[in-house]
Amino acid sequence: MLSKNMIVVKKAVETIAKNAKVASIFVRNQSAFGPDKIVKSPYPNVEIPNMTVNDYVWQNLDRWPERTVSVCPVTGRGYTYEKAFKLSNSFGANLRIKFKIRDGDTVAVMLPNVPDYPLVVMGILEAGGVVTTVNPIYTAYEVQRQLQMSASKAIVTLPENVKTIKDALQLAKLDIPIIVIKTNGIAIPEGTVCFNELSEDGHVDTSVLKQVRRTANDICILPYSSGTTGMPKGVELSNRNIIANCEQINEPLVACHNETTATHQDSVMTILPFFHIYALSVIMFHKMSQGIKMVTLAKFQPETFLQAVEKQRTNVLFAAPPVILLMASHPASSPKTYEHLEVVINGAAPLSPGDAERFLDRAQRTMDFRQGYGLTETSPVVTMTPRGLGDYSCVGRALPNTELKIVDDRLNSLGSNEKGELLVRGPQVMRGYRQNPQANADSFTDDGWFRTGDLAVISEDGLVTIADRLKELIKVKGFQVPPAELESVLRDHPSVADAAVVGVPHASHGEAPKAFVVLKNNAKTDPQNIKDFVKERVASYKRIEDIVFIDCVPKSSAGKILRRVLKEQYC
Template sequence: MAAKSLISKTAKNILASRSVSLISSRELSAWTPDKIVKSPHKDVDIPSRTVPEQIWENMERWVDRTAIECAITKQSYTYHQIYKYSRNFAAKLRTQLKIRDGDVVCIMMPNCPDFAVAVLGALEAGAEVTTVNPIYTAHEVQRQITLSDPKVVIGIPETITILKEALALAKKDLPIIAIKGVDGVLPPGTISFHEFALADNVDHSVLKEVRRKSEDVAFLPYSSGTTGLPKGVELVHRNIVVNLLQQNVDTIRHYDETTKSSQDVALAVLPFYHIYGLSIVLLHKLSVGLKVVTLPKFQPNTFTAALKEHKTNVLCAAPPLILFLGSHPGITNEHLAFIKTITSGAAPLPRKDVVSVFDKVKHKMNFLQVYGLTETAPLATAMLPGSEEYSTAGYAISNTELRIVDSALKPLGPKEVGELLIRGPQVMKGYRNNPEATKKCMTEDGWFQTGDLASIDTDGTVTIADRLKELIKVKGYQVPPAELENVLKEHPDVLDAAVIGVPDTRMGEVPKAFIVLREGHRADANSITTFVSKRVAEYKRIKEVRFLNELPKNPSGKILRRVLKEL
């Protein structure tokens, strides 16, 4: 029998405080007879627009406002400028580099104002965008280039050498567009980004040839896999556009609307190459007229200075950043005085870390846990503004349905723990060139299997219990064991390898390797970790090594990670 539809007093008060038309409380987060959990928020209308069209939809209201500014260099663009420069860039991509609809453009840059111009320009040109972590090694970049098959790559002076090495490894000869360094020097063998974007008298008529629709792929981020290499997630324009609009519903909105006299400031420290930073921070905040202040990477001194100098109102964060805010003695009420909302995603967060932040502020402030995945573009659930249920991930956002199932995909009821399934217009099209992987995670009736264990209360509140998948979370970053295992097996002394995450007070988790050496071969832990460190980004590096005679496996050959954790 279906559970009785309930909603907590806190949620009811919050929802009632918003002067909007809501679906009745009887239907709020209702468990339907077939155990589907509905969103408490009213649905949004889904327009047939591309991402750039959504960004520019209301631009005339804030056309001369600052759209984006670098906290370090102070380089900035107004909304009018990023509109003009991204269209310039798009026209040059079409005319000079012959980019056509559906071609892939690869961007390997840290957060900066030119990132916005590059990504919007590539989309305006009809291209799909794949983003790469700027601290990746040549081997990691080569793999993504091979999988995504871009026609152009874009970088900064610090990433050009890696990009060239990656292209050589991939046996590809592609044009490289580069942003000039602070010294004004363009890396040799590259095309000037600024000569494309900031050119005068650019003929935009070529953009009339672009025929991209809402159902066409806009972004191709690569999601870490647990049993194989990363998979290209096909996010169509509609996925992103609806996820931007879902954040604007009055009962969930966490920013103040931009007017002639006020403009909220969002500090962008989460990386734009990741879907959380790209969609929720950059694209969403630009779509509603906020000022986005960028930091190329997290450093305590520049981060604290930016918080204070720019009077930050909205901060999107991951658990390590929340821990820093609450524990670092350099963060005081003065730095947080203008904060209206902090959101946290990427991993569960202890309540004490949230309380430590609130202990430093002397005004009312929202702290919202959010949940999502690359495959959901990314937002799927969020706490209601004003809620204090910090251990939960909130409710399903508009147009979104949830379900909890057991290992046989049989629906479970309230408070029962099982795998979380999501259905909504923000769910990806599928994995690029990987129908088998798509079929494994998508049911025939449109449910995406998240691979996360969760429970849903009677009122629709989601609590993430654990990861069903085997991803290791290092400071909020996803580290797939299979990727590190593949690298370890390239070591000449290693016969077999398995990697698990082990708890770490500072990093959350760190990778630990279990190694079986080849007969007659010798290797020590240092040689193993050094070998891996040269081939992967810093946060993926092996921190511990243990040698075994054999790895525990089941009859089908799958590594029994549970046994390794017990060891």
């Protein structure tokens, strides 16, 4: 048996070897730009298994049946992999038998990060269903819209969300089952079905799942994103999309996990919400496929989060900038808090090198701190910095099987160190937006490149730096807030004739929505009245911080709101 010192030396040697391999790859490929100025991944292509996500996740179950798959650090409630597999199968069978869910039917999941989340999602997939994830702090208006757009046949939630969902169903004139997870012994609300009874049903005939006929190319996940512009749209992600991205981030030089063995299991803190594709794919699906433990925090409270990082011996953390900033500055954080952390990956929005260094200074230890880049439409990861790079200003290089291109506003290809829109092509790119041919035409070029709507620069050796956003989404705490959605809500106010919304810098949120409102003739109201109107209809992070009354909204000849003009004049 190796001594502790020998293990440390062994790890150091492995790290040096990996870093040398990184350097050798990129020296051999001095220029990442190929014909037509296309940037190919420097990594070898990966093979993409021809299967469904649920089969992919469970394929190595026999290697870690007794390992923990998910656990709540507050209550200690959780599941082993073997238990999760059995419960999700029973739930899936009951979805088909009792609720008549059939192949391709959509089921909504409106949950915070509870230990049951993986069981719910896997059960839906095993039943042949499609999962659409809903933010649990959405209002009835937002839930109504997603249930209608996704044509959901059922919804899974917690007791505290039932009233919102019932209000949403009334608004939508829908009658679908509400399945509720019982987490604290309290009786479930009237008119709902208990998830626990469905999943713990020992008499259900699970052989009904043999009737499911789903393929790698079928849609399995239907998140909603604003894409490059406008209102939320259903993003059709296939089994192949998700599995491709899982295999891509298994590339040894970018992998963020350790192998699960008889003596080791990574502990991953899941503070990022599972309703977002970043956590759903990169954390849930991928980490389950590797037998890793997910520590699920249902509610973000700084002290609880920091205590859990330490007590759960968290060694892998995926985060967004607000979390990193908190970890660098909160009084309750100390080097002891982060004594087990080995890998920290920032995503969802860029983090400055200075902020990364402040966090590392607070941690007072060497760790693998990296950044990645992706979108809901790319399942989500496009690029990631390799191990040992140590450059916090970029988001790394293209993953295996991925091609990149930088173009100008006429889609002409640009070269190294030239700023333009980033285009992506690869197996992780979505099938398209659901029932939205115009959005698909706007988002894909004629030769199949996906337009990210982000301005970027690619260095000669293939390192990508995100420079700015072409799209007008507002990033609040890492969440996307589409101006068009807020403008639509504002125009519903009885005193508002027209409105425009832009993002403005915010000290702790990154950005915040600011509205410019044109009142109807003779209308009299005040900013607070309009803020309260919006507050009732949108999630808390979408709330408008400031309102300015103006005479008219500046628009182009085509009727497009000139947000740049508003920013120049008022921000």
